[in-house]
Amino acid sequence: MTTLEVSALHKHYGDHRALDGIDLTVGQGEVYGLLGPNGAGKTTLMKVVLGLQRPTSGHIRLFGEPYHRSALAQVGALVEVPGLWPHLDADAHLRAHARLRGVDHRWIDGVLEQVRLGEVRHRAVSKYSLGMRWRLGIAIALLVRPRFIVLDEPTNGLDPVGIREMRALIRTLAGAGTTIMVSSHQLGEIAQVCDRVGVLVAGRTHYEGPVDGLAVDGDLEAGFFRIIDSVGGGVR
Numbered sequence: 630m631t632t633l634e635v636s637a638l639h640k641h642y643g644d645h646r647a648l649d650g651i652d653l654t655v656g657q658g659e660v661y662g663l664l665g666p667n668g669a670g671k672t673t674l675m676k677v678v679l680g681l682q683r684p685t686s687g688h689i690r691l692f693g694e695p696y697h698r699s700a701l702a703q704v705g706a707l708v709e710v711p712g713l714w715p716h717l718d719a720d721a722h723l724r725a726h727a728r729l730r731g732v733d734h735r736w737i738d739g740v741l742e743q744v745r746l747g748e749v750r751h752r753a754v755s756k757y758s759l760g761m762r763w764r765l766g767i768a769i770a771l772l773v774r775p776r777f778i779v780l781d782e783p784t785n786g787l788d789p790v791g792i793r794e795m796r797a798l799i800r801t802l803a804g805a806g807t808t809i810m811v812s813s814h815q816l817g818e819i820a821q822v823c824d825r826v827g828v829l830v831a832g833r834t835h836y837e838g839p840v841d842g843l844a845v846d847g848d849l850e851a852g853f854f855r856i857i858d859s860v861g862g863g864v865r
């Protein structure tokens with residue numbers, strides 16, 4: 630069973646083709662890495678999949694069914710920096726989101742443990758590190774106990790410790806059977822955590838397959854740049 634199938638997906642802003650015929654498939658239980666230079670269309674793709682942007686044309690299937698917004702109840706997402714209230718603590722954030730999404734408050738304890746924020750649940754978010762803020766964003770996404778999680782650059786701005794924690798969290802979630810799509814500029818991170826990758830350049834899919842298949846003589850970066858160079862640098 631596939632979790633996500635995207636075919637011939639277009640999103641145009643006037644004359645600008647942010648997505649110019651994307652094809653990709655995310656299998657159930659897979660950690661799928663979305664790679665691509667700035668402006669490749671990674672965030673736009675995620676927003677379209679999450680129903681935050683309307684596609685210009687193309688097809689999406691979620692959980693094996695034609696796209697329908699009701700399926701989004703089983704999808705958790707963190708796209709761009711999580712919107713948090715600095716003066717509130719993690720507990721208050723999760724209670725507010727649980728109320729909004731009709732989720733039982735009893736999940737909150739478990740979710741806080743999953744992202745390892747249990748000990749600081751009563752500390753105001755203004756005193757959190759960036760890594761802790763990202764983890765709270767993921768905790769909010771986890772409240773609905775999603776089958777599929779979409780994470781847009783969750784290691785952006787994190788130090789090596791924060792990156793390692795995020796990697797561990799992604800692995801834990803995947804180990805529990807959740808399908809994950811994660812975008813990143815960190816090739817090494819993607820290689821360590823993902824089963825398969827898709828490389829987008831200028832709104833199109835230029836590679837999809839195992840991480841190893843992207844590398845040239847074992848060099849992931851060389852493989853990545855070979856793709857980008859083959860499409861004129863992907864500059865937009």
Ligand SMILES: Nc1ncnc2c1ncn2[C@@H]1O[C@H](COP(=O)(O)OP(=O)(O)OP(=O)(O)O)[C@@H](O)[C@H]1O
Binds near residue numbers: 647667672674
């Ligand atoms: N609302 C918008 N209106 C017009 N153009 C947009 C809009 N959103 C995105 N774009 C353009 O669409 C293209 C794809 O942007 P997108 O943010 O999806 O790329 P990305 O791969 O996520 O880039 P980055 O790695 O920098 O986050 C870019 O050229 C961007 O300028």
